Amino acid sequence: MMRSLFLLxxxxxxSFASGYxxxxxxxxxxxxxxxxxxxxxxxxxxxxxxxxxLSIINSVNSDKEILFSINNGDLxxxxxxxxxxxxxxxxxxxxxxxxxxxxxxxxxxxxxDTNYKKIFGKxxxxxxxxxxxxxxxxxxxxxxxxLKELSWLKGELDKSKxxxxxxxxxxxxxxxxxxxxxxxGHSLGNSKQVRLLNNLFDxxxxxxxxxSHIHSYYHGFWHKTPYIxxxxxxxxxxxxxxxHYIKITINKSSIKYKVIKxxx
Numbered sequence: 371m372m373r374s375l376f377l378l379x380x381x382x383x384x385s386f387a388s389g390y391x392x393x394x395x396x397x398x399x400x401x402x403x404x405x406x407x408x409x410x411x412x413x414x415x416x417x418x419x420x421x422x423x424l425s426i427i428n429s430v431n432s433d434k435e436i437l438f439s440i441n442n443g444d445l446x447x448x449x450x451x452x453x454x455x456x457x458x459x460x461x462x463x464x465x466x467x468x469x470x471x472x473x474x475x476x477x478x479x480x481x482x483d484t485n486y487k488k489i490f491g492k493x494x495x496x497x498x499x500x501x502x503x504x505x506x507x508x509x510x511x512x513x514x515x516x517l518k519e520l521s522w523l524k525g526e527l528d529k530s531k532x533x534x535x536x537x538x539x540x541x542x543x544x545x546x547x548x549x550x551x552x553x554x555g556h557s558l559g560n561s562k563q564v565r566l567l568n569n570l571f572d573x574x575x576x577x578x579x580x581x582s583h584i585h586s587y588y589h590g591f592w593h594k595t596p597y598i599x600x601x602x603x604x605x606x607x608x609x610x611x612x613x614h615y616i617k618i619t620i621n622k623s624s625i626k627y628k629v630i631k632x633x634x
Contacts, residue, residue, distance in 0.1 A: 389491015414582025
């Protein structure tokens with residue numbers, strides 16, 4: 371069943387020049403969930419270990435509560451077309467829709483996002499599901515978000531005000547928690563814009579900011595904004611890191627974040 375769906379999605383993308391993520395988002399919107407409670411999964415940085423990514427996919431497949439997943443970037447090592455195709459051959463094993471976000475390794479050394487765009491579509495986009503709004507930001511160049519994208523982001527945050535939950539996804543974190551609460555490191559380089567983004571997220575009461583890029587797990591607050599860094603989907607782990615994904619469960623009165631460890 372899922373293999374047939376995967377082939378159908380590929381045919382649709384190739385035939386109608388629609389990005390893979392666009393098709394996946396439509397599939398998510400078509401999910402019939404009569405229960406107001408739902409769950410989704412988040413993980414990132416799978417490059418290098420197909421077996422870990424497959425273990426995550428199999429774990430998500432077996433969890434009846436999880437409706438879809440978001441892979442928060444670094445799907446591949448160098449942004450090459452054959453690598454993205456290989457990634458697609460892995461995620462075809464998923465019985466649940468997977469949204470795949472661009473990361474710094476997705477643009478390669480020459481910071482070219484052409485191969486990603488040809489397959490997956492836009493690098494920044496939004497979608498909604500029930501009472502939640504999902505905003506995906508492209509900060510893959512390690513330095514800053516473009517001024518055009520920043521203007522778009524402000525508009526999307528305005529739209530998000532009518533939703534109960536506002537989730538932000540960006541591959542590279544605002545700060546590096548290993549260095550200190552508000553220190554640079556394996557994080558965005560433009561300090562002025564980092565402060566601007568943090569202020570925006572605070573202003574709009576973002577429910578959770580999801581990042582990856584650091585191959586470990588961290589959580590905390592950057593000023594008023596709660597964050598989770600999840601980079602344990604297969605890339606070489608940092609000290610004290612572990613392979614994992616996050617299960618987010620939303621009901622009428624609360625949100626639960628559960629770390630699911632993958633043992634290998």
